[in-house]
Amino acid sequence: MNTSPQHSYRTGRGLDLLALASIILIACSLRPAASSLGPVLSEVNAAFALAEWQTGLLTALPGLIFAICGFIAVPFLKRLGLFRSLLFSCALIVVGVGTRAFVDGWLLFAGLTILALAGMSLGNVILPVFVKSRFPDRTSLAATAFTVSLGLGSMFPAFLTAPIAAQSDNWRVGLGVWALVPTCALVTWIVLKLARSIPSLDRSAEEAHGARxxxxxxxxxxxxxxxxxxxxxxxxxxxxxxxxxxxxxxxxxxxxxxxxxxxxxxxxxxxxxxxxxxxxxxxxxxxxxxxxxxxxxxxxxxxxxxxxxxxxxxxxxxxxxxxxxxxxxxxxxxxxxxxxxxxxxxxxxxxxxxxxxxxxxxxxxxxxxxxxxxxxxxxxxxxxxxxxxxxxxxxxxxxxxxxxxxxxxxxxxxxxxxxxxxxxxx
CATH class of the missing domain: 1.20.1250.20 (MFS general substrate transporter like domains)
Incomplete structure (x- = not known):
């Protein structure tokens, strides 16, 4: 087990696998809040008696929130650091996805959806920074894990939400079950921090070599x-x-x-x-x-x-x-x-x-x-x-x-x- 001289984080086969697992789980968490809604949108419409404009707003939220929150991600990262930024991202997704399945009002449902999407937006921007900094010599491997996991996080909720809702006879179960993925990501991320295997971004690689x-x-x-x-x-x-x-x-x-x-x-x-x-x-x-x-x-x-x-x-x-x-x-x-x-x-x-x-x-x-x-x-x-x-x-x-x-x-x-x-x- 080694410590990187440039970033002061611990490495080793086991820790590298744990870091890769964190990338996979966080990336898998960055789509379900959006891709799980479509399959049960009719049930959501019926439950909240939504007007057409309300339904249209729900379907337009991902692109809008991703655009808005993406602009604040870098200042957020600079202020909180890598660990706390992604911790906050995962926590927002857990709360948003897990809680919206149990609320009765449409405004609260939409607000919690926005909360989850904000967490996803921050993760979209910040996770590639972790990929780059944690695996500087194996960026191709880490980037592949990231992109494949994003695809899985889009595909599985789209395919499985409706069957899960049908099996349980409750659309809320079909939506709420996807809080398990960011919960696992949150736990893994905390364990990785306790193992001191998350890079500190106080100084970039260039600054470490004397360049600004x-x-x-x-x-x-x-x-x-x-x-x-x-x-x-x-x-x-x-x-x-x-x-x-x-x-x-x-x-x-x-x-x-x-x-x-x-x-x-x-x-x-x-x-x-x-x-x-x-x-x-x-x-x-x-x-x-x-x-x-x-x-x-x-x-x-x-x-x-x-x-x-x-x-x-x-x-x-x-x-x-x-x-x-x-x-x-x-x-x-x-x-x-x-x-x-x-x-x-x-x-x-x-x-x-x-x-x-x-x-x-x-x-x-x-x-x-x-x-x-x-x-x-x-x-x-x-x-x-x-x-x-x-x-x-x-x-x-x-x-x-x-x-x-x-x-x-x-x-x-x-x-x-x-x-x-x-x-x-x-």
């Missing part, structure tokens, strides 16, 4: 701006698909059950994508080529739905699923295209907060276009254009170099080699 990290605002970096646009455009794709793909298939004349199967195919893409996309980015395996192929695949999927939706419908779903590899790739870019952990934190906050603004707007735009045009042609052409732009920004975001280098002052650029940590495009 860049202080210019993150949007000065072109790479960070392209990453934010890429993240936002892929988020538009994801949220539109989750909300509208089954209806697109049903409006084309496909059986509702089969339409649900098509959405299952689309969402399942997050699992292999979570394994493969971080490896592509972190190991530099033709990253720009693959980022463009994700966009091309999404374009083909939308064109199939537009032109021949009932001909080989599973093929269009598979194309959209491969296009969904863009999400874990976008997350991997945050750690793969930054060096200093303070820059990772700032980039994560900027990319995700900006991106989720688009994620909140995209489904509303598609709904508006559908209402104005009276059919799916205009909305699907809109999504083709979104996917093309996703390919362009992905190509630019995946270029060699790091955000750190673009933020560096002229003095830092002239510093001896090794002072800034090197490039991410290996």
């Amino acid at each position: 990290p860049p202080r210019r605002h993150i949007y000065v970096s072109p790479k960070a701006r392209y990453m934010a646009m890429f993240f936002g455009l892929q988020s538009v794709n994801a949220y539109v698909q989750f909300g509208w793909v089954p209806q697109i298939y049903r409006d084309a004349g496909i059986d509702p059950v089969l339409a649900g199967v098509m959405l299952t195919i689309v969402t399942f893409g997050g699992i292999p994508g979570g394994f493969l996309a971080p490896q592509i980015i972190m190991r530099g395996i033709l990253p720009r080529f693959f980022l463009v192929t994700f966009a091309v695949s999404a374009v083909l999927g939308y064109l199939g739905l537009l032109l021949v939706p009932t001909t080989m419908p599973a093929l269009w779903a598979i194309f959209l699923a491969y296009g969904g590899f863009a999400f874990p790739a976008a997350l991997a870019l945050i750690t793969g295209r930054t060096t200093d952990v303070s820059i990772t934190a700032r980039t994560s906050a900027f990319v995700q907060s900006s991106g989720y603004v688009l994620a909140a707007i995209g489904p509303l735009a598609v709904g508006g276009l559908l209402g104005l045009s009276g059919g799916w042609s205009v909305p699907l052409w809109f999504m083709v254009a979104v996917s093309v732009l996703m390919g362009v920004t992905g190509y630019l975001a995946g270029s060699p170099g790091t955000v750190d280098e673009e933020l560096a002052s002229p003095e830092d650029r002239n510093a001896p080699a090794g002072r800034l940590g090197g490039t991410a495009d290996r």
Whole structure:
């Protein structure tokens, strides 16, 4: 068992496995509050006698809260530190998810949902910082665990909430059971702290070597701006698909059950994508080529739905699923295209907060276009254009170099080699 000289945290095989388990459990906690609601939304509507605007607000909350709270995550991290920040994130999720299942008023239900989403939003931004700082030499492994677990945290609640609610004959059980995951994450995180295996971020790696990290605002970096646009455009794709793909298939004349199967195919893409996309980015395996192929695949999927939706419908779903590899790739870019952990934190906050603004707007735009045009042609052409732009920004975001280098002052650029940590495009 060793102690890192740079960050003063204990390491070792057992502690590394515990840290990896913490990443997996926290990442699995960052989606269920959102993905478990849809399967029992009808029951929630009936229980609280919701108006249409109230239902619409509940479904729009994830993107809105992720965007708003993402901006405060870095100041929150600086003030509380890594351990207390993620502790607070997990605690908010536990309280929000666990308590909302037992309340009787809609306002309290919505407020507790916001509480859980706020915790998820903080975790979205801060967990990549832990990934980067705790596994500096094995970031690819930790990033893969992070992205795969995010996919699992989205998929399992979406699939299992309704069966659990049906088995117990109570929708509240179907929602409340997902508080178990962040509870386990909370316990594991505390144990990891007691084992003194969580990095202290009082000093970054650069400061430990006598260099001062860049202080210019993150949007000065072109790479960070392209990453934010890429993240936002892929988020538009994801949220539109989750909300509208089954209806697109049903409006084309496909059986509702089969339409649900098509959405299952689309969402399942997050699992292999979570394994493969971080490896592509972190190991530099033709990253720009693959980022463009994700966009091309999404374009083909939308064109199939537009032109021949009932001909080989599973093929269009598979194309959209491969296009969904863009999400874990976008997350991997945050750690793969930054060096200093303070820059990772700032980039994560900027990319995700900006991106989720688009994620909140995209489904509303598609709904508006559908209402104005009276059919799916205009909305699907809109999504083709979104996917093309996703390919362009992905190509630019995946270029060699790091955000750190673009933020560096002229003095830092002239510093001896090794002072800034090197490039991410290996």
